[in-house]
Amino acid sequence: MSTALYWYAVSSVVLFFKTLFVSNYQAYYRLTRKTFVNPEDARVFGTGTSVAAELPQVARAANVWRNDVENIPIFLALGVAYVLVGASEHAAPWYFVGFTLSRIAHTASYLGGLQPWRTVAYTFGVLSLVGMSVNIILRVM
Numbered sequence: 001m002s003t004a005l006y007w008y009a010v011s012s013v014v015l016f017f018k019t020l021f022v023s024n025y026q027a028y029y030r031l032t033r034k035t036f037v038n039p040e041d042a043r044v045f046g047t048g049t050s051v052a053a054e055l056p057q058v059a060r061a062a063n064v065w066r067n068d069v070e071n072i073p074i075f076l077a078l079g080v081a082y083v084l085v086g087a088s089e090h091a092a093p094w095y096f097v098g099f100t101l102s103r104i105a106h107t108a109s110y111l112g113g114l115q116p117w118r119t120v121a122y123t124f125g126v127l128s129l130v131g132m133s134v135n136i137i138l139r140v141m
Helices: 002-035 041-046 057-086 092-112 117-140
Strands: none
Touching: 002 041, 002 057, 002 092, 057 092, 057 117, 092 117
């Protein structure tokens, strides 16, 4: 197995578990506070009465999810292209692990309300994507 494929696979799995954590984080707050916006959830898991707005912790986690949905699919697509075109094996761990760690840091910073760290983490992730893109272009030209 190539170095790039190895780190792509590891990063993909870690990102899956990161997003699973965010889902469980939301569920934890909803269930422990018995606070649900959907009436059917409130009936089954809560007090029977739904609320108008999500808990602040759940709303933050939803924002993390939205940001992940904007960024992780791009990483996955670029990662496949990176591996398929045979871009730099030496740079692959830096890009793949760098992006993954940046998403973990972004999540922790977002859930904790930590600025400017959230922006710093996001920026490192984008730089990883740009680096991957440049390597892909250089390889195919």
